[in-house]
Amino acid sequence: MPGEVVMRRWHAGVLLAPLVGAVLGTLLSTEGLAQGYPGKPVHIIVPFPPGGVADIIARPIAERLQKSLGQPVVVESRGGATGTLGASFVAHSPPDGYTLLLGTTNEIAMSPTLYKSLPYDPTKAFAPVTPVAVFPNVLVVGLDVPARNVAELIALARNKPNALTFGSSGAGSTNHLTLEIFQRQANVAIRHVPYRGGGPAVTDVFGGHITGMFATLPSAISLINTGKLRALAVTGTHRSGALPDVPTGQESGLPELVVTTWNGVLAPAGTPAEVIERLHAALAAAVADPELKQTFAALGAETELISPQQFTTRIREDFDRWSSVIRQAGISAE
Numbered sequence: 581m582p583g584e585v586v587m588r589r590w591h592a593g594v595l596l597a598p599l600v601g602a603v604l605g606t607l608l609s610t611e612g613l614a615q616g617y618p619g620k621p622v623h624i625i626v627p628f629p630p631g632g633v634a635d636i637i638a639r640p641i642a643e644r645l646q647k648s649l650g651q652p653v654v655v656e657s658r659g660g661a662t663g664t665l666g667a668s669f670v671a672h673s674p675p676d677g678y679t680l681l682l683g684t685t686n687e688i689a690m691s692p693t694l695y696k697s698l699p700y701d702p703t704k705a706f707a708p709v710t711p712v713a714v715f716p717n718v719l720v721v722g723l724d725v726p727a728r729n730v731a732e733l734i735a736l737a738r739n740k741p742n743a744l745t746f747g748s749s750g751a752g753s754t755n756h757l758t759l760e761i762f763q764r765q766a767n768v769a770i771r772h773v774p775y776r777g778g779g780p781a782v783t784d785v786f787g788g789h790i791t792g793m794f795a796t797l798p799s800a801i802s803l804i805n806t807g808k809l810r811a812l813a814v815t816g817t818h819r820s821g822a823l824p825d826v827p828t829g830q831e832s833g834l835p836e837l838v839v840t841t842w843n844g845v846l847a848p849a850g851t852p853a854e855v856i857e858r859l860h861a862a863l864a865a866a867v868a869d870p871e872l873k874q875t876f877a878a879l880g881a882e883t884e885l886i887s888p889q890q891f892t893t894r895i896r897e898d899f900d901r902w903s904s905v906i907r908q909a910g911i912s913a914e
Contacts, residue, residue, distance in 0.1 A: 617677055617855050621652040624845075626682050627666025629659040629777065633798045633879075637713045637843045638682040640875055644866035649858075655682075662750050662913065663687030664698060671700035675850035677859065681706065685754060685841045689898035693906045694752040694913040703899070707851045708891035709859050711844035712867055715881040716816035717758050718823070720800050720809040721792035722785050730813050730832035733792075737768035744770045745790040747781030752913045755781070757902060758794035758815060758839045760909040765834045785809060796841060797822065797880030815839040822880035842884070844891060856888055 624642055628634045635657060642653040658666035667687040673679035688702045719730065727733035737744050748755035751774045763770055773790055775781040778799045784790045786808050794815065801822055803809040811826045815837055819828060829837025845863060847856060866872060867883040876883055886894070 617852075617858055618649050618651045620678060621654055622649060622678050622680065623654045623656050624680050624682050625666045625670050626655060626657045627659060627663035627684070627687055628657065630657045632659075632777065632779070633715075633796050634663075634682055634684055634843055636798065636879065637876070637881065640872055641682070641712055641845075641863070641866055644869055644872060645862050648862035648865050662691060662694070662753060664691050664695065664700075667691075667702070667705075668699040670846070670848060671705035673848050675707070675848040675852075677847055677851050677855035679848065680709075680859070681846045682712075682843055683846045684843055685898055685902075686752075688846070688895055690752055690754070690757065690902045690906070691913075692899065693903040694911065696912070703896070705849050706846040707849050707856055708888050708895060709845040709847060709856055710863055710886055710888065710891050711842040711884045711894075712863060713843045713876055713881045714840050714884050715797045715879070716814045716820060716840050717754060717794040718797045718800055718804070718811050718815070718820075718826070718880070719762075719792065719813045719829075720782075720785055720795050720804065720811050722788045722790075723808070723810055724788055725791055725810070727812065728810070730827075730829070730834065733812060734766045734768055737766070737770055741769040742771050744792070745773050746770050747773045747775055747784055747790045747793040749778035749781060750774050750776065750913070752906065752911050753778075754796065754839060754841050755794045756911070757905050757909075758837070760905055760911070761836055761839065762794070762829075762834065764908070765836045782809075794839075801878075801880045813837070820880050821877055821882075842894070860888060 624638055626634045626638050638655045642655045646653040658669055663686045667681055670679055670681040692702050721727060727736050746759050756772060778796060781793050782795050782800050785792055786803055800809060804811045811823055813829045813832045814820050814826055815829050817838055864885050867885050873883050
């Protein structure tokens with residue numbers, strides 16, 4: 581019997597040894613990764629085509645991260661499906677801090693409700709680091725539209741139900757969902773015209789092909805400042821420093837018309853906490869740069885830095901809000 585017990589223990593030790601070794605190896609490699617991070621170039625994935633707002637935000641951030649991290653930081657665009665293709669790529673990348681997402685409200689807080697199935701779960705697939713930029717939408721119309729303020733636009737829409745046309749960067753985008761909030765609160769009916777991107781929609785407002793849109797402020801600011809588009813309201817909680825004379829939606833009598841979009845950095849879930857802390861510190865230095873603040877302000881954006889925990893909470897709150905809007909409006913995307 582004693583010999584049999586010894587043999588059983590020996591067999592158990594032989595069976596458990598590889599498992600224990602694997603666990604210890606994982607822990608040691610994770611610790612080594614965190615201590616030596618970064619040891620090679622870091623890639624920031626922008627889930628939209630080059631030249632868009634997210635791309636414009638990512639590049640000055642990458643320049644400053646490169647200085648802080650001491651390694652090349654490469655911005656790579658992977659557009660498609662309202663940002664979900666690029667987000668999926670990062671979600672399935674190794675959790676080592678070398679592949680990051682410059683995410684937006686669209687693919688993180690809106691897409692889970694819009695799409696029947698996604699190749700990632702935004703609440704589980706990422707380790708949020710921090711937003712870096714936030715900006716409102718801006719209600720713009722063409723110069724030939726006989727509305728000088730929100731009240732006049734509402735009167736025009738009520739007089740001609742479904743005659744006005746508003747563009748967006750796609751079904752379920754922030755532009756589209758802001759329009760849904762506007763219609764519900766103003767009790768008007770406006771025809772939605774989805775485009776493949778915000779740029780073409782803004783161009784068609786300027787060209788007089790559609791009435792207007794709730795454009796992201798950075799995408800429309802130059803056309804507003806050059807007098808090619810008329811701005812009626814911004815959707816922030818306060819007036820934009822880039823358009824100080826344009827009232828907010830709340831000031832215009834629509835208390836629910838508060839929509840801000842964030843661009844933020846997220847890593848794949850499972851990225852070591854030490855790596856997240858290193859990235860957060862580097863991003864803190866980036867957004868504190870006065871030159872970056874000035875660059876973003878010229879676009880109508882503001883820099884922002886919060887903790888990973890606060891960012892996680894914001895994503896959950898945004899998800900709850902937009903899920904309600906999407907379901908009420910009966911919107912879906914494929």
